[in-house]
Amino acid sequence: MKKEIDIFFTALMFYTRIPCPKKITHDPDYLNKATRYFPLIGWIVGLFSGVVFIAFTQILPVTISVLLSMIASILTTGAFHEDGFADVCDGFGGGWNKEKILKIMKDSAIGAYGAIGILLLLVLKYSVLVEILSAQSDIVTILLIFIAAHAVSRWAAATIIFTNEYVREDELSKSKPIAKSYSWKEVFGTAFFGFLPLLYFVFYNYKIVFVLLPVFIFRWYLARYFKKWIGGYTGDCLGATQQVCEVVFYISIVILWKFI
Numbered sequence: 001m002k003k004e005i006d007i008f009f010t011a012l013m014f015y016t017r018i019p020c021p022k023k024i025t026h027d028p029d030y031l032n033k034a035t036r037y038f039p040l041i042g043w044i045v046g047l048f049s050g051v052v053f054i055a056f057t058q059i060l061p062v063t064i065s066v067l068l069s070m071i072a073s074i075l076t077t078g079a080f081h082e083d084g085f086a087d088v089c090d091g092f093g094g095g096w097n098k099e100k101i102l103k104i105m106k107d108s109a110i111g112a113y114g115a116i117g118i119l120l121l122l123v124l125k126y127s128v129l130v131e132i133l134s135a136q137s138d139i140v141t142i143l144l145i146f147i148a149a150h151a152v153s154r155w156a157a158a159t160i161i162f163t164n165e166y167v168r169e170d171e172l173s174k175s176k177p178i179a180k181s182y183s184w185k186e187v188f189g190t191a192f193f194g195f196l197p198l199l200y201f202v203f204y205n206y207k208i209v210f211v212l213l214p215v216f217i218f219r220w221y222l223a224r225y226f227k228k229w230i231g232g233y234t235g236d237c238l239g240a241t242q243q244v245c246e247v248v249f250y251i252s253i254v255i256l257w258k259f260i
Helices: 002-015 028-057 062-077 080-094 098-106 112-133 139-163 184-230 235-259
Strands: none
Touching: 002 028, 028 062, 028 139, 028 184, 062 080, 062 112, 080 098, 080 112, 080 235, 098 184, 112 139, 112 235, 139 184, 139 235, 184 235
């Protein structure tokens, strides 16, 4: 149990800015095992974002509350995944081969592709969340939307580790170390924590679980795209996948609620 707690805190330290015990380090073995808790970290980030949204809707309009909830999410993770998305936009937008793409993604400076990409992503996320939450008043449903979106999108990102090869970067990489290996415990853990929040929607309206289909399609396409151009994935690719799949989750809910 103590080991599992340390592995969880390794995941918490790596994927968020939440303070952790000083004894927790970026131990490679624990970091690989921490993948199983990646969607669980999504519970924490989603819950915090949802609580911020609900709290501010008591005194502010939905539009401003959504923006504040997004800021809360970014502050909690240190823009970890948003940074990955911007780097992927720069790398794949400006690079024409594997070496060039990886070199651009290592650069800490953000380029035109990254700036435009992250701006459009955040505007899209904001617009879709306003559309969803303007029509919702049930606190539990609101919290579960945030939690499920963050958990499922992190599950989608984590599964790329299970199906694709990590593209090794040299010592000049600005990236933190990431999980590169896994066991059945990581596969089971990511699925368990990724899908568990959806159980509420099974009873609320079972058709909501169909959001998994577009999320999986986009996850499959991104993994295939990364493999085609660089032969696998990097940490930035996982961050980009999480961000894209989170937005796809929200858009899918809007579509499902409109037609079912």
